[in-house]
Amino acid sequence: QEQLQQSGPGLVKPLQTLSLTCTVSGGSINSNEYYWTWIRQHPEKGLEWIGYIYYSGSTYYNPSLRSRVAMSLDRSKSQFSLKLASLTAADTAVYFCARAGDHSYFGVDVWGQGTTVTVSS
Amino acid sequence: DIQMTQSPSSLSASVGDRVTITCRASQSITNYLNWYQQKPGKAPNLLIYAASSLLGGVPSRFSAFGSGTDFTLTIDSLQPDDFATYYCQQTYSPPWTFGLGTRVEI
Numbered sequence: 001q002e003q004l005q006q007s008g009p010g011l012v013k014p015l016q017t018l019s020l021t022c023t024v025s026g027g028s029i030n031s032n033e034y035y036w037t038w039i040r041q042h043p044e045k046g047l048e049w050i051g052y053i054y055y056s057g058s059t060y061y062n063p064s065l066r067s068r069v070a071m072s073l074d075r076s077k078s079q080f081s082l083k084l085a086s087l088t089a090a091d092t093a094v095y096f097c098a099r100a101g102d103h104s105y106f107g108v109d110v111w112g113q114g115t116t117v118t119v120s121s
Numbered sequence: 122d123i124q125m126t127q128s129p130s131s132l133s134a135s136v137g138d139r140v141t142i143t144c145r146a147s148q149s150i151t152n153y154l155n156w157y158q159q160k161p162g163k164a165p166n167l168l169i170y171a172a173s174s175l176l177g178g179v180p181s182r183f184s185a186f187g188s189g190t191d192f193t194l195t196i197d198s199l200q201p202d203d204f205a206t207y208y209c210q211q212t213y214s215p216p217w218t219f220g221l222g223t224r225v226e227i
Contacts, residue, residue: 046208046221046222047157047165047210047219047222048219049210049215049216049217049218049219051216060216062215062216063122063216096164098164100212100217104155104167104170104176105152105153105155105170105171105174105212106153106155106212106217107155107157107167107210107212108155108157108165108167109170109176111164111165111166114164
């Protein structure tokens with residue numbers, strides 16, 4: 001069964017860049033069925049979809065974050081990554097990596113454990 | 122972006138009750154509508170995809186219906202494990218937006 005394991009810092013300073021990585025185990029990051037996705041959740045708030053990277057490397061970013069987001073894929077390590085630049089306190093949130101698939105109408109059926117990211121000096 | 126409006130934002134119910142949550146899209150999304158359950162401190166769990174298809178392992182007391190712009194999630198005979206927050210999500214057109222959630226409380 002596929003699992004996603006997140007890694008990255010929990011505390012980042014304002015104006016710095018957040019870097020998070022998600023390692024895929026038990027499945028294939030090269031499958032053309034899946035969209036490797038990042039979602040965040042602000043404290044006591046709802047879910048915000050950040051974007052996805054497809055196995056081919058193509059990406060789609062939420063327009064609200066597009067100017068600050070970059071996603072990448074490392075097939076040799078079965079990892080995908082998120083970079084979010086120019087952080088402010090408003091980026092404080094729990095960040096989830098996730099798998100969305102054709103089989104589930106792009107619903108997210110596998111989630112990472114979540115990383116609580118606090119932006120503070 | 123497609124806006125997803127859920128109602129109610131919260132509700133109080135008792136074990137054994139039948140509960141219905143509504144989700145409305147700002148434009149037609151055909152049946153590209155998913156439902157999630159989230160408990161505090163945990164990642165969401167996908168319950169239903171394609172508006173009405175239950176994911177394997179989801180209890181049959183959960184059901185969902187809808188197409189176009191109007192969708193519902195129903196929980197028959199609410200169980201203690203069902204007290205959580207429920208989100209709808211459209212995946213018809215990126216960005217794949219979520220509703221603001223419905224908190225189901227005792």
